[in-house]
Amino acid sequence: MIWVLIAFAALIIVNVPIAFAIGASGLLFFILEPNLPTSLALQRFAEGTQSFPLLAVPFFVLAGNLLNETGITKRLINFANALTGHLVGGLAHISIVLSAMMGGISGSANADAAMQSRILAPQMMGRGYSGGFSTSVIAYSALITATIPPSIGLILYGFVGEVSIGQLFLAGIVPGVLMTIILMVTSTLIAKKRHYTPARVERASFKEVAATFKASFWGLLFPVILIVGIRFGVFTASEAGAFAVVYAFVVGAFIYKELDWKTLNKVLKNTVEDNAIIMLIIACASILGYVITSARLPQEASASLLALTESPLLITAIVLLFLLLAGMFMESTVNTLLLTPIFLPIMTNIGMDPVHFGILMMTIVTMGGMTPPIGVTMYTVCSLSNVPVTDYMKESLPFIGAVVVFIVLLVVFPQISLFLPEQLMR
Template identity: 40%
Template sequence: MAVSVALCALFLLFFVGTPIAFALFLSTALYFLIGANQPMVMLIQRLTGGLDSVSLLAIPFFIMAGVFMNHSGITVRLLNLAELCTRRFHGGLAQANVLLSTFMGGLSGSNIADAAMNAKLLVPQMSERGYPPPFSSAVTAASSLVTSTIPPGIALIVYGYVNNVSIGRLFLAGVVPGLLMAALLMAMVSIICRRRGYQPPRRERVSRHEWISVTRAGIIALLLPVMVIGGIRIGVFTPTEAGAMAVAYALIVGLFVYREMTPSTVAKATSESLLAAVNVLFIICVASGFARFLTWEQVPQAVTTLLSSQVASAAAFLLVANLILLVLGMFLEGNAILIVLSPLLAPVAAQFGVDPVHFGIVFILNATIGTITPPLGTVMFTTCSITGVKVPDFIRAVMPFWLLLLAVLLLVTYVPALTLALPNWVF
């Protein structure tokens, strides 16, 4: 009875717009108040115990590295590199939008942060070059989803911690799906721009000096994800220590290479990092208490028994899981789905013989697609609020990209080699 009341309260709070952290905390506290045979002090112990893990230090470190990169001038240099690479394509600036998100995937780690940054940086420039604002917003939102799977995505770290899956393997497993998503999005952008006549290709020759200067500036930033993955692979540092190294690298680049960061800029970036990290870690903290009472009530075991009795094969289970996650993604925030549902579905996937790393990428892709899906997609609302585009106009413009992302999801779901080949080869 108590668990039913707590779960109903949780979903009710979600639907009325309560922030995820407070919804999880209030529903967990309600369970302890009305039905748990445990003292309230257990709730506090579980909340504090939820952060008692060294691996969670990777989250604030990578968030700080991404914020430092944004304040160091690296974003502008990566945009110049992306524009240089796409200037001979149809819709060069829209292509650069996708490519910039791919570059930033190894730096920011957050699709919402990437969407907000590109909406401010690129959408005004795209409007000046004749792109309709709904199309520019749709490209910005859809391309930001690449960030979730390119290491070191914050969702990869959270999923690995919640489900006890190797974060290093998850980092590598997301590379191929992320690059595949970027390539197909660029192809879609090229087709649409060619048909609608947006920004024809530039045919003038690029000077050797421009190539060298722009590429050299961009490669300095792109060395960060190489350093992170390479250092983890050869055993120089753990994923958590890689986050600290990323912060040091970003600080050195901003202060001594590009020389665009000052003590006041560092203080401002540190403050932004603190607020962003606290937001994520508080969610994990309260989710730990929520997950504990689900375990006490044997909810994961019940879900496992139900699905295993109704579904006959791994392929059928993956289809059912995708449908459930896509539908819930229309209404629930991505972090809520990741933290609440992954501990329920991951054991079922393991029972059907689905590799936990593979299922992690499938799960994250589902949660990511939900962020641009009406009626409550977080990336959709973030982008529209910055660009001033009406949500119905955005939905019409984003629909081709949404269908393309569904095709990528099906490919990743039923072709495990796309996610597992690289981590199996490297490790």
């Protein structure tokens, strides 16, 4: 097993694409293990994507791309502006509130951050906001999409860990709202200190708020229908993805009337590319996942941690710190697929609810994308906004502190994430 880990680390260091690094290092285990035929690795690769729950991923990716290309984004921006534009540092609040609303549409932190970098970052810097602050707000507000349903990460966690995706969706709602509030408070404190101006001079009238809400109603209704449908058994999480595609098509083509053949072709092209990347990673990760299970790595990791300490709080801190470090070097999808089988048994053994751990895990591994040295979201927002990474790193520290406070609250008060699942699905 040690050679597999060395090979994986070496391939990552020389910038081999992550899917191939995972697949090649997993295949090495079968080559070195005489009792396992190499054909088994190919079988695991083929079987890795043959799962009904995984149907939710391509469906939700297609639905998100459809809604993002049919005018829903600009309508949500107008609604967020009406709600928070009058506050100090109003554009920062618009970014955060927009992420909370977009989380139920895009399901992807990187996609959300990229969109906002193109639209909001120039406006923020044009009003005198520093580049580092602007990109930090956009990057860390995208973290909200890690928990707000339909989070792609939660779907993958539920699939790998055999945890109810419906319960995970419900569990992510309150933490998502709490993170929104904490990030807004952080932005307000910074904006007041630097005298950043609001996005608008006066508070929006009730009539304007109502009008912008009406214009964005069909986008806001999307996650509500998903949650209600799953809760009352109208459809499973996978079937909800299929419904989401039909819903997005109807809204784009017949309600907003911004979905034409050219836009549809672009959406389908982007969806095929996005899903190809995700599914290739999943297929390769299934090889390494089999290796992890065969080598009894979860059991050994659990025994090692228990040998260090029997304190559930200390074990939780060690696991969360490891997830954060892993998130700094690998993309959240990869971490979810590889580390869930290792750490979920450990956390359930010390009494943590698997649904609660899913919210913690997805928040932390997604946060890794906002931090150096290999944060995909960090590089995305900086490159699209033409802001030096050093400026971003310096001004992201208050937001890192805010997220740490959020994680501590989740650990100390697990009912923040478990309240809705316990009330509605148990």
